[in-house]
Amino acid sequence: xxxxxxxxxxxxxxxxxxxxxxxxxxxxxxxxxxxxxxxxxxxxxxxxxxxxxxxxxxxxxxxxxxxxxxxxxxxxxxxxxxxxxxxxxxxxxxxxxxxxxxxxxxxxxxxxxxxxxxxxxxxxxxxxxxxxxxxxxxxxxxxxxxxxxxxxxxxxxxxxxxxxxxxxxxxxxxxxxxxxxxxxxxxxxxxxxxxxxxxxxxxxxxxxxxxxxxxxxxxxxxxxxxxxxxxxxxxxxxxxxxxxxxxxxxxxxxxxxxxxxxxxxxxxxxxxxxxxxxxxxxxxxxxxxxxxxxxxxxxxxxxxxxxxxxxxxxxxxxxxxxxxxxxxxxxxxxxxxxxxxxxxxxxxxxxxxxxxxxxxxxxxxxxxxxxxxxxxxxxxxxxxxxxxxxxxxxxxxxxxxxxxxxxxx
Amino acid sequence: xxxxxxxxxxxxxxxxxxxxxxxxxxxxxxxxxxxxxxxxxxxxxxxxxxxxxxxxxxxxxxxxxxxxxxxxxxxxxxxxxxxxxxxxxxxxxxxxxxxxxxxxxxxxxxxxxxxxxxxxxxxxxxxxxxxxxxxxxxxxxxxxxxxxxxxxxxxxxxxxxxxxxxxxxxxxxxxxxxxxxxxxxxxxxxxxxxxxxxxxxxxxxxxxxxxxxxxxxxxxxxxxxxxxxxxxxxxxxxxxxxxxxxxxxxxxxxxxxxxxxxx
Numbered sequence: 001x002x003x004x005x006x007x008x009x010x011x012x013x014x015x016x017x018x019x020x021x022x023x024x025x026x027x028x029x030x031x032x033x034x035x036x037x038x039x040x041x042x043x044x045x046x047x048x049x050x051x052x053x054x055x056x057x058x059x060x061x062x063x064x065x066x067x068x069x070x071x072x073x074x075x076x077x078x079x080x081x082x083x084x085x086x087x088x089x090x091x092x093x094x095x096x097x098x099x100x101x102x103x104x105x106x107x108x109x110x111x112x113x114x115x116x117x118x119x120x121x122x123x124x125x126x127x128x129x130x131x132x133x134x135x136x137x138x139x140x141x142x143x144x145x146x147x148x149x150x151x152x153x154x155x156x157x158x159x160x161x162x163x164x165x166x167x168x169x170x171x172x173x174x175x176x177x178x179x180x181x182x183x184x185x186x187x188x189x190x191x192x193x194x195x196x197x198x199x200x201x202x203x204x205x206x207x208x209x210x211x212x213x214x215x216x217x218x219x220x221x222x223x224x225x226x227x228x229x230x231x232x233x234x235x236x237x238x239x240x241x242x243x244x245x246x247x248x249x250x251x252x253x254x255x256x257x258x259x260x261x262x263x264x265x266x267x268x269x270x271x272x273x274x275x276x277x278x279x280x281x282x283x284x285x286x287x288x289x290x291x292x293x294x295x296x297x298x299x300x301x302x303x304x305x306x307x308x309x310x311x312x313x314x315x316x317x318x319x320x321x322x323x324x325x326x327x328x329x330x331x332x333x334x335x336x337x338x339x340x341x342x343x344x345x346x347x348x349x350x351x352x353x354x355x356x357x358x359x360x361x362x363x364x365x366x367x368x369x370x371x372x373x374x375x376x377x378x379x380x381x382x383x384x385x386x387x388x389x390x391x392x393x394x395x396x397x398x399x400x401x402x403x404x405x406x407x408x409x
Numbered sequence: 410x411x412x413x414x415x416x417x418x419x420x421x422x423x424x425x426x427x428x429x430x431x432x433x434x435x436x437x438x439x440x441x442x443x444x445x446x447x448x449x450x451x452x453x454x455x456x457x458x459x460x461x462x463x464x465x466x467x468x469x470x471x472x473x474x475x476x477x478x479x480x481x482x483x484x485x486x487x488x489x490x491x492x493x494x495x496x497x498x499x500x501x502x503x504x505x506x507x508x509x510x511x512x513x514x515x516x517x518x519x520x521x522x523x524x525x526x527x528x529x530x531x532x533x534x535x536x537x538x539x540x541x542x543x544x545x546x547x548x549x550x551x552x553x554x555x556x557x558x559x560x561x562x563x564x565x566x567x568x569x570x571x572x573x574x575x576x577x578x579x580x581x582x583x584x585x586x587x588x589x590x591x592x593x594x595x596x597x598x599x600x601x602x603x604x605x606x607x608x609x610x611x612x613x614x615x616x617x618x619x620x621x622x623x624x625x626x627x628x629x630x631x632x633x634x635x636x637x638x639x640x641x642x643x644x645x646x647x648x649x650x651x652x653x654x655x656x657x658x659x660x661x662x663x664x665x666x667x668x669x670x671x672x
Contacts, residue, residue: 125555126552126555126556127555127556127558173556173558175538175542175552175556178538178539178542178545179469179538179539179542180539182539182540182541182542182545183469183539183541353468356468357468360468
């Protein structure tokens with residue numbers, strides 16, 4: 001009998017404690033953060049948090065603002081985070097944070113001194129994306145609307161994850177940043193900036209003023225932990241090929257020489273561009289020593305489908321399809337060459353992990369050149385780019401829609 | 410803060426109570442429970458590894474043999490032998506085995522499987538986080554499981570790893586508590602029916618855990634192999650096992666005779 005009573009008491013204790021109520025914080029006590037901006041002013045960290053207003057996000061709510069912005073200051077990120085409780089009536093809850101934006105000045109000063117908190121604290125997810133605000137403060141960008149998301153954080157998360165459609169920027173999470181930081185000390189982050197675009201709203205029936213939206217494009221080049229410069233949108237295409245981060249869905253637009261038009265007669269305007277949608281892509285970089293110099297072989301293999309052909313190429317001819325593949329390869333080679341030229345001649349920073357290849361293949365040589373790699377060795381290394389594009393599909397139509405086949409032009 | 414301390418204390422005492430209960434039921438029940446629960450942990454680890462395969466970048470794994478000296482690798486291996494002590498549990502329960510003929514096979518399979526799981530976990534973590542980022546983490550595999558972004562349909566997957574971690578650790582506690590209690594019983598010539606030693610050792614383990622909780626529950630100190638480690642290594646990994654083998658070599662006939670007479 002006593003055993004049964006003890007057993008029942010233990011069961012009651014377990015059931016009570018297993019409801020996870022110890023250490024819990026009720027939802028109405030939390031300020032759910034969806035985006036964080038980090039800036040520095042007067043030697044103080046400025047932490048700007050985008051916080052969801054729960055009542056405004058309920059179905060049927062007519063509230064104009066779904067988020068509010070909480071700003072706090074401190075000597076460290078941790079202190080600024082805690083200081084937010086001095087004037088905001090909720091605990092900031094950061095596990096749902098989507099993105100951290102570094103203000104340009106903050107990034108130029110060097111983020112390494114401050115970001116320890118981001119990885120050390122167990123609340124923030126390591127998969128949070130990192131961005132740099134070009135020419136602006138991070139807090140100036142938070143709150144700029146432009147999409148259907150209820151928050152800037154939600155908007156940016158979706159935009160970042162779509163980077164592969166254009167390859168013009170990069171998606172890099174916090175843990176990936178640290179991975180590249182430790183390997184080559186020169187990660188490249190995505191760049192966000194505000195741009196003015198024309199408001200399109202015909203219903204208003206009057207000329208509308210420009211509106212400001214967030215634009216994600218380009219790459220922020222870091223040397224160690226300091227922002228060093230920016231790659232342009234087009235250079236980022238080459239960069240993404242170089243670091244083998246091109247996935248299914250990316251579109252490469254290029255021109256094919258006129259001679260491949262063939263016997264097509266154009267029934268509509270002859271366009272200029274052809275595009276290939278990538279099905280899969282793989283880049284394999286290798287280093288070798290040629291005449292005592294480090295030489296990098298960049299080999300890219302692309303499988304793709306014809307995305308669109310505005311020029312009116314005769315896609316029923318195999319040699320034309322091959323020519324399209326060669327034209328695409330040439331364009332990708334151009335992208336890669338452009339980004340390599342800028343990295344070697346202007347930034348003198350190896351953001352591509354070439355250093356790691358030398359380290360792995362020639363460890364003895366690496367020991368000799370490690371200390372002067374970025375400025376002394378990398379700018380002088382030679383490279384060759386070989387891109388092989390294989391078109392495996394031409395899409396649902398077998399010829400461009402603006403041509404009549406078989407008739408002389 | 411107070412709530413957190415209470416929660417941690419509850420976790421410790423629940424684990425200790427579970428361990429005491431299992432140990433009180435004897436080795437057969439411990440092994441039977443582990444047969445049921447440990448596969449769940451192994452399944453979770455394998456699942457996490459499989460879900461993260463797409464994240465692995467093998468270029469992150471550096472050629473250890475090319476840039477490490479033979480001495481450094483061996484010092485590292487010697488240091489690791491002092492951390493991975495779980496094999497001792499298997500060694501200590503050998504007298505309980507009914508079938509001692511397959512003992513070599515059992516040790517071989519256990520060692521190979523354990524090493525295989527470790528190697529796979531290390532490759533996955535290094536390939537995903539990079540070698541240096543992994544070294545900066547106190548809990549690299551947990552960090553790895555937190556980076557599995559492509560399994561959103563499962564929600565956040567890292568609590569599943571915590572479940573596996575808890576299961577494995579409860580059996581480690583059970584194993585070492587069993588060995589400690591058995592050793593003390595042998596010293597004081599007590600039988601398994603005498604449970605007071607179990608409660609004393611279990612209680613002391615709980616109190617020590619509480620003390621560590623308040624003092625140093627998680628401190629990641631990366632210490633190089635020094636004289637202290639060297640002495641421990643020589644005593645526990647070289648002298649004691651070799652002495653045991655030598656004693657067995659000279660006394661194996663008398664030991665076998667006494668065991669046969671016991672049967």
